[in-house]
Amino acid sequence: MSAPTSSLRSRPAPEAPGARAAAPRPLRRRPWVRYTLRAGSLLAALGLWQSLTALDVNLWLRFAQFPSATDVVREFADRLGTGAYWQDLTDSLSRILTGFALAAVLGVAVGTAIARSPLVSDLLGPVLEVCRPIPAIALVPVAILMFPSNEQGIVFITFTAAFFPVMVSTRHAVRALAPVWEEAVLTMGGGRGRVLVSVVLPGALPGILGGLSVGIGVSWICVISAEMISGAYGVGYRTWQDYTIVDYPGVFVGMTTIGVLGWLTSTAVELAGRRLTRWLPRTETTGRPAPARKEAATP
Amino acid sequence: MSTSDVTTTAAAPTAEAAPPGVRLRLADTALGRPGAPVLHGLDLEVAPGDILTVVGPSGCGKSTLLRTLAGLLPALGGRVTQDGTPITRPHADRALIFQEDALLPWRTLRANVELPLAIRGVPRAERRGRAEAWLERVGLAEHSGRLPHRVSGGQRQRAQLARALVGEPRAVLMDEPFGALDAQTRAGMQRLLVEVLQGTRATVVFVTHDVDEALFLGDRVALLGGAEGGGRVLDIPHPRERAAHDAAATVALRRQVLESLGM
Numbered sequence: 084m085s086a087p088t089s090s091l092r093s094r095p096a097p098e099a100p101g102a103r104a105a106a107p108r109p110l111r112r113r114p115w116v117r118y119t120l121r122a123g124s125l126l127a128a129l130g131l132w133q134s135l136t137a138l139d140v141n142l143w144l145r146f147a148q149f150p151s152a153t154d155v156v157r158e159f160a161d162r163l164g165t166g167a168y169w170q171d172l173t174d175s176l177s178r179i180l181t182g183f184a185l186a187a188v189l190g191v192a193v194g195t196a197i198a199r200s201p202l203v204s205d206l207l208g209p210v211l212e213v214c215r216p217i218p219a220i221a222l223v224p225v226a227i228l229m230f231p232s233n234e235q236g237i238v239f240i241t242f243t244a245a246f247f248p249v250m251v252s253t254r255h256a257v258r259a260l261a262p263v264w265e266e267a268v269l270t271m272g273g274g275r276g277r278v279l280v281s282v283v284l285p286g287a288l289p290g291i292l293g294g295l296s297v298g299i300g301v302s303w304i305c306v307i308s309a310e311m312i313s314g315a316y317g318v319g320y321r322t323w324q325d326y327t328i329v330d331y332p333g334v335f336v337g338m339t340t341i342g343v344l345g346w347l348t349s350t351a352v353e354l355a356g357r358r359l360t361r362w363l364p365r366t367e368t369t370g371r372p373a374p375a376r377k378e379a380a381t382p
Numbered sequence: 383m384s385t386s387d388v389t390t391t392a393a394a395p396t397a398e399a400a401p402p403g404v405r406l407r408l409a410d411t412a413l414g415r416p417g418a419p420v421l422h423g424l425d426l427e428v429a430p431g432d433i434l435t436v437v438g439p440s441g442c443g444k445s446t447l448l449r450t451l452a453g454l455l456p457a458l459g460g461r462v463t464q465d466g467t468p469i470t471r472p473h474a475d476r477a478l479i480f481q482e483d484a485l486l487p488w489r490t491l492r493a494n495v496e497l498p499l500a501i502r503g504v505p506r507a508e509r510r511g512r513a514e515a516w517l518e519r520v521g522l523a524e525h526s527g528r529l530p531h532r533v534s535g536g537q538r539q540r541a542q543l544a545r546a547l548v549g550e551p552r553a554v555l556m557d558e559p560f561g562a563l564d565a566q567t568r569a570g571m572q573r574l575l576v577e578v579l580q581g582t583r584a585t586v587v588f589v590t591h592d593v594d595e596a597l598f599l600g601d602r603v604a605l606l607g608g609a610e611g612g613g614r615v616l617d618i619p620h621p622r623e624r625a626a627h628d629a630a631a632t633v634a635l636r637r638q639v640l641e642s643l644g645m
């Protein structure tokens with residue numbers, strides 16, 4: 084470090100070496116600490132559950148009838164060995180992935196069209212705004228009436244659930260685009276198609292991804308509910324079956340399965356999103372550690 | 383437009399036989415947004431290959447003029463033409479360098495500079511070479527793979543310059559393109575611009591706040607929104623040639639411009 088040349092400079096100088104020496108450590112330790120914290124919080128929740136049920140706690144909330152964590156783990160291990168478990172799991176997954184994929188494509192297309200075209204906005208806007216507040220699960224009767232099979236009905240409900248968040252966030256993101264990007268492409272001789280591909284879709288992508296994240300979550304809620312009501316097979320169907328035959332550990336296995344699958348799919352969406360929007364300027368404190376810049380940025 | 387000779391060495395993209403500049407003309411035009419005109423009765427002509435510099439106080443309508451010439455903003459009245467044909471929409475013939483940062487933030491500098499060529503359907507390998515050559519000319523060779531928010535404001539301006547010139551437009555409309563540059567880099571960019579334009583013979587309308595820059599670059603200088611506040615245009619014939627020969631003439635010219643601006 085060079086000698087300070089003025090009194091103004093000499094002030095931050097003594098702090099800087101300390102900050103610099105300290106900087107690498109939290110950087111290396113932080114992910115480690117964070118994973119420990121995460122695992123710890125999960126284990127603590129399990130431990131609480133286990134002790135509440137083992138002690139048959141009955142303080143207004145009653146845990147006497149509750150299956151214990153170990154019961155559920157045992158049941159889980161049993162089910163993992165059965166073909167039915169995996170069949171249910173793939174049934175639910177294929178329903179949600181089909182519904183979600185359709186919702187993603189149509190949601191982005193319709194949202195973009197509404198944002199870009201006053202005509203489309205006038206034609207589709209009112210219908211969509213009336214349909215939007217209807218909870219997707221309330222469409223079960225409609226689905227039963229319209230579709231020849233339950234399977235399609237469930238996919239339809241899943242689709243509807245994810246469609247609206249995707250469509251609405253796409254619409255907002257497209258409307259919020261800086262006009263200068265589009266004008267730049269126009270002055271280069273680009274037409275509508277070029278503007279769509281080179282400006283509108285990439286520019287709206289961060290907003291669209293927000294909608295996709297919300298959408299995949301709502302999709303799970305709806306696919307499980309729809310399976311409970313009208314399904315044949317699937318995780319939701321199985322969970323409800325277990326409840327009707329008073330197999331509480333089975334119910335918990337179903338719930339855990341839904342939780343893990345939901346978490347995996349939303350993580351997949353998040354990760355895909357982060358890969359696609361790496362161009363976004365991120366604040367250095369919340370983004371992935373970027374040592375070179377981070378050091379310079381710490382005061 | 384000639385397409386057979388575009389594969390000449392990437393290091394000298396302007397050496398080829400470029401199409402000549404266009405004649406831009408505004409005849410008794412009113413410019414501005416509907417309901418909010420900013421310039422009235424404006425008459426202006428830029429001959430092919432000429433550099434017209436435009437100076438005037440902030441808010442007088444310089445950017446409005448460029449947007450109208452680009453075809454992004456319809457004139458409220460009068461005729462705006464390119465080689466006698468009315469300008470109604472943007473065209474790749476007339477490149478616009480925006481006052482604000484108009485690089486696409488999700489594209490690297492190179493991908494930004496490639497964009498006009500991609501729109502025109504230039505094959506990938508060739509447009510990459512031409513973009514790299516242009517980035518090198520504006521001194522950004524080692525930053526070509528960076529995203530716009532990872533470079534400085536002046537570097538972004540230079541990338542915009544490269545993006546505007548790479549497609550060899552017949553007219554270049556520049557809105558304070560060197561505003562964020564230090565005096566030295568600015569002088570370098572001015573020299574580069576003059577050199578490039580000697581090659582391409584493109585017509586240029588160059589907006590600047592800097593009277594000296596206006597005098598150095600311009601074949602003629604237009605003064606918008608002078609002391610009268612109207613849309614008056616004062617043409618000063620060939621200040622650059624005079625200035626080059628005669629320091630006293632430059633000083634006189636400078637005073638004349640400043641006086642016209644009410645300073």
Ligand SMILES: Nc1ncnc2c1ncn2[C@@H]1O[C@H](COP(=O)(O)OP(=O)(O)OP(=O)(O)O)[C@@H](O)[C@H]1O
Pocket residue numbers: 415418420438439440441442443444445446447481
């Ligand atoms: N998008 C807009 N909508 C309405 N009025 C606008 C808009 N942009 C600019 N104006 C107005 O038009 C007038 C001219 O603006 P313009 O941008 O052409 O000025 P300018 O000469 O380029 O100024 P500067 O030197 O500050 O860039 C200003 O009074 C401004 O308020």
Ligand SMILES: [Mg+2]
Pocket residue numbers: 444445446481557
């Ligand atoms: Mg302006």
